[in-house]
Amino acid sequence: MLDGPRNSHSVKEPVIGLHQVSQRDIAHVGGKNASLGEMLSRLSSASIQVPGGFATTADAYRAHLTQDDLKKRIAERLAGIDVDNIRQLGSAGREIRSWIMQL
Template sequence: MSNNVVSLDQLGMDDVPRVGGKNASLGEMISNLGELGVAVPGGFATTADAFNNFLEQAGLVDKIHQALEQLDTDNVRALAETGAQFRSWVIDAPLAQEFQDDITRAYETMAVNGKPATVAVRSSATAE
């Protein structure tokens, strides 16, 4: 698909650093269980590189590092407030057009008989 988006059927456990554990596991299931007749929904994953590029392009890397340097990790309220601030920055930052286009194309490949696909959106951490 692209460096930003990868079809689940192209993934395996070696891809955990690239797309996270849940996505890599889904790829493994598609590869190994499909031939046994077990239906595993298809889909696509956005990559860790895409997320890192998003943070860089949005100018958030330095902002996040600066906030973390000043954070009192023993202060639960400060942790919650800083987490909320990070979420706000991410939500407010625009996605690069290329990334938007990659996601749109990947979604459109999931359409069945011209009808939009029903999807589930899940996080998939690269390290837990």
């Protein structure tokens, strides 16, 4: 059963190599990263060369959102957006992405 991380990496590490990540780590690195780590492991064990990568942990992401009130700014930017308006969503997404990358 999936009852915890398969590796000895600390959950406090902000970045973890994908070769260290499995489906057991979904809570720490998210579903996509966990799936990539699982795929990397399975392909590598089948002698298929796969480029390495890394996963940013959910804790690191949440810590990043606390800087410069980013979480609050994102919530304010998304408040009142018409979710059916693709242009509004695209504009908000681009702006928020730029905020995240600036920090």
